[in-house]
Amino acid sequence: MLEFLQRNTITIADLQAKTNKIIAETKRSGQPFLITKDGEPMALLLDVKKFFNDLAAENLARQIAIGEADIAAGRVQDLDEALQEIRRARKVPRSRRSRRKS
DSSP states (O other), X not given: OHHHHHHTEEEHHHHHHSHHHHHHHHHHHOOOEXXXXXXXXXXXXXXXXXXXXXXXXXXXXXXHHHHHHHXXXXXXXXXXXXXXXXXXXXXXXXXXXXXXXX
């Protein structure tokens, strides 16, 4: 990632002069631009859609890792037992639940 950011590093002045072009390139490529001021990194310009997709993928990977750790540690529960526990917690009788479907 750092190598790519070195290629996509621009100054604030460049961003001001070429805003539309730089935003279009970020959107097209999905790659970020590092914005600098006086040679120091100040901000990243990211495509919003890619940012949120990456965030969701990272969250999903984290949840999968937690689930796999639970399985490896034996923290598992039969589906029927889990559903019974949920019903007890919600205190919704089975007969009432059946009526809702109608």
